[in-house]
Amino acid sequence: MRIGIRGTMAWPFWVATLIVLTLVMHGVRGEIEEAHVVIPYLLVVLGGSSTGGRALGFTLAVLSFLLIDYYFQVPFDTLSVGKPLDWVVLLAFLATAAVATQLLTRAQDEAREAERRAREVKELSEVAEHAEALRAANHLKDMLLASVSHDLRTPLTTIKALAQDVAAGGDARARIIEEQADRLSHMVANLLDLSRIRAGALPLRLEINTAEDLLGAVSAQFAAVPTARLKAALHLDQPALVGVFDFVQSLRILTNLVENALRVSPPGAAVELDATRNGAELVFTVRDRGPGVPAAEVERIFEAFYRPEGSPPDAGRAGLGLAISRNLAELQGGTLTHAPNADGGSVFTLRLPLAEVELPTSSL
Amino acid sequence: MRAGVEEATVQARTLLVIEDDVQIRRAVRNALTGSADRIVEAANGREGLALAASWRPDLVVLDLGLPDMPGIAVCREIRTWGKMPLVVLTARHAEDEKVALLDAGADDYVTKPFSIREFAARVRAQLRRARSSSIPPDAVVTVGDLMIDLAARRVGRAGESVHLTPIEFEILRVLASQPGRTLTHRQIFDAVWGNAAGNAHQYLRVHITNLRRKIEQNPVTPRLIVTEPGVGYRFER
Numbered sequence: 001m002r003i004g005i006r007g008t009m010a011w012p013f014w015v016a017t018l019i020v021l022t023l024v025m026h027g028v029r030g031e032i033e034e035a036h037v038v039i040p041y042l043l044v045v046l047g048g049s050s051t052g053g054r055a056l057g058f059t060l061a062v063l064s065f066l067l068i069d070y071y072f073q074v075p076f077d078t079l080s081v082g083k084p085l086d087w088v089v090l091l092a093f094l095a096t097a098a099v100a101t102q103l104l105t106r107a108q109d110e111a112r113e114a115e116r117r118a119r120e121v122k123e124l125s126e127v128a129e130h131a132e133a134l135r136a137a138n139h140l141k142d143m144l145l146a147s148v149s150h151d152l153r154t155p156l157t158t159i160k161a162l163a164q165d166v167a168a169g170g171d172a173r174a175r176i177i178e179e180q181a182d183r184l185s186h187m188v189a190n191l192l193d194l195s196r197i198r199a200g201a202l203p204l205r206l207e208i209n210t211a212e213d214l215l216g217a218v219s220a221q222f223a224a225v226p227t228a229r230l231k232a233a234l235h236l237d238q239p240a241l242v243g244v245f246d247f248v249q250s251l252r253i254l255t256n257l258v259e260n261a262l263r264v265s266p267p268g269a270a271v272e273l274d275a276t277r278n279g280a281e282l283v284f285t286v287r288d289r290g291p292g293v294p295a296a297e298v299e300r301i302f303e304a305f306y307r308p309e310g311s312p313p314d315a316g317r318a319g320l321g322l323a324i325s326r327n328l329a330e331l332q333g334g335t336l337t338h339a340p341n342a343d344g345g346s347v348f349t350l351r352l353p354l355a356e357v358e359l360p361t362s363s364l
Numbered sequence: 365m366r367a368g369v370e371e372a373t374v375q376a377r378t379l380l381v382i383e384d385d386v387q388i389r390r391a392v393r394n395a396l397t398g399s400a401d402r403i404v405e406a407a408n409g410r411e412g413l414a415l416a417a418s419w420r421p422d423l424v425v426l427d428l429g430l431p432d433m434p435g436i437a438v439c440r441e442i443r444t445w446g447k448m449p450l451v452v453l454t455a456r457h458a459e460d461e462k463v464a465l466l467d468a469g470a471d472d473y474v475t476k477p478f479s480i481r482e483f484a485a486r487v488r489a490q491l492r493r494a495r496s497s498s499i500p501p502d503a504v505v506t507v508g509d510l511m512i513d514l515a516a517r518r519v520g521r522a523g524e525s526v527h528l529t530p531i532e533f534e535i536l537r538v539l540a541s542q543p544g545r546t547l548t549h550r551q552i553f554d555a556v557w558g559n560a561a562g563n564a565h566q567y568l569r570v571h572i573t574n575l576r577r578k579i580e581q582n583p584v585t586p587r588l589i590v591t592e593p594g595v596g597y598r599f600e601r
Contacts (some may be wrong), residue, residue: 041394063401073484095525153455153476153477154387154388154455154476155387156384156477156478157391157476157478158385158387158388158391159477160477160480161388161391161394161480162391164393164479164480164481165480178479181477182477185477203460205594207566207569208566208567208570209569209571210569210572210573211567212573212576212583212584213572213573213591216576216583216584216585216586216591217582217591217593219584219585220585220590220591232584232585233584234582234583234584236577236583240570240573240574240577242570243410247593247594247595248459248594251593269542273554304381320558322432357565357567357570359571359574
């Protein structure tokens with residue numbers, strides 16, 4: 001262990017020591033050789049530099065040099081030096097003190113550095129061990145999810161197939177079995193996806209795509225919905241809007257938004273779907289005429305497992321759609337936000353990166 | 365009913381079902397009994413390949429999650445000698461896998477849990493497509509008010525001539541030559557751009573959008589060139 005005098009305490013301590021030493025030796029200066037005087041001073045310098053660092057070491061060395069010169073070199077009590085050999089002793093002292101201080105503090109620095117490195121290595125190895133454990137756990141989870149996914153889908157297929165057989169026989173309840181099987185499979189898929197997104201394990205294909213193609217695919221998902229209920233805007237007078245995004249995941253976002261919008265809109269009201277350009281962004285909007293979202297809950301609706309205040313615990317949905325959608329938008333460098341619809345209801349806005357495309361017009 | 369007429373025209377002799385799950389095999393058999401004289405079943409890939417070689421079925425239904433070998437390997441193996449339609453059942457809802465399947469020679473796929481009615485309809489569509497002779501390269505294809513003269517490289521709509529760029533015509537030709545079949549982006553790239561250097565093909569989707577504006581009644585609800593999200597495009601007659 002080091003001496004317990006550190007930092008600011010080191011200075012007064014070692015200067016005091018120097019004074020005491022000088023007083024003690026001053027009393028006996030007639031009986032000791034000046035070469036012997038040098039040794040205790042050297043010890044004080046070393047002590048000072050080891051606890052107070054380089055600056056204290058050098059200060060003590062210079063002070064000692066002056067004290068030795070003044071009190072212990074003939075002629076006593078002057079700063080003048082009698083014999084040339086005395087200069088040698090004095091300078092040798094100064095040099096020894098300086099070099100010792102330098103070496104000592106450097107050794108200390110190195111020791112500290114070594115200690116720091118050792119600590120770092122230890123921390124790193126702990127981190128590495130931790131990361132390895134995480135990787136293993138993550139892998140296990142993926143395997144589990146994949147197998148759960150597969151193992152659930154196979155019986156669900158059977159349930160659906162049998163329900164369809166029964167429904168063909170005229171039992172309306174079989175249709176409900178089939179619907180519920182679909183809902184279950186939808187939920188399983190959402191849960192799997194949310195965990196995949198969170199683990200950063202959802203592969204993205206960011207490619208050049210057009211807004212029109214995407215809107216067409218959304219419309220195709222809702223082919224059974226009357227066109228009066230779902231209106232997709234057309235801007236044929238303008239060149240096709242092009243962006244860089246993952247088609248499948250963007251389709252999921254919009255499908256989810258339209259699904260929600262159709263559910264909350266009153267029967268006569270249309271859900272409006274549009275794509276426009278705003279600066280370097282492709283902007284998709286889904287407008288509904290539903291009850292809207294209370295201002296206090298606007299951000300909460302994007303949280304996983306969110307349920308509107310006062311909705312029954314078994315409202316039939318896990319509340320994952322918007323959370324997944326926002327995650328998917330952000331993964332693609334986009335955003336998903338909500339704003340109140342001026343005519344009542346909600347407007348959900350998906351922004352994705354736009355691309356400027358110059359098509360070759362002639363040859364292949 | 366028109367459906368009845370279609371049923372009559374797609375009666376097959378032999379169908380092969382390669383699926384390890386007994387319940388799903390039964391459901392598939394029930395759905396297809398009306399469409400074939402005989403349904404042969406295999407519970408694993410090896411058996412399936414052997415039965416495919418000995419029966420030479422008119423169509424193969426193949427499950428991807430087989431116990432003994434990857435379904436996609438069965439698909440490739442069959443494609444080394446057979447041209448019959450291959451309809452794949454997959455439990456994973458991953459577009460990459462579907463693309464890999466189509467590139468390996470599968471004709472269609474359904475994702476579990478699938479609707480057995482839709483599955484049966486897909487199988488019948490494949491049988492019908494296999495029965496109808498393929499489109500000759502110099503044919504004139506007409507769908508509704510659209511006319512595509514493959515030999516003269518001309519397109520007309522409701523009697524009016526439609527101007528397409530050379531790339532747009534090539535894309536239309538490739539898709540219309542195999543109606544009802546989903547072509548992957550890769551398959552369309554290869555057919556249209558061949559081995560051309562550069563990355564012109566990354567604009568495929570933009571060309572498709574422009575093409576639709578010229579030939580579709582309503583480009584936002586396309587009926588002729590249908591998007592199969594994440595997989596490719598399909599021409600519908």
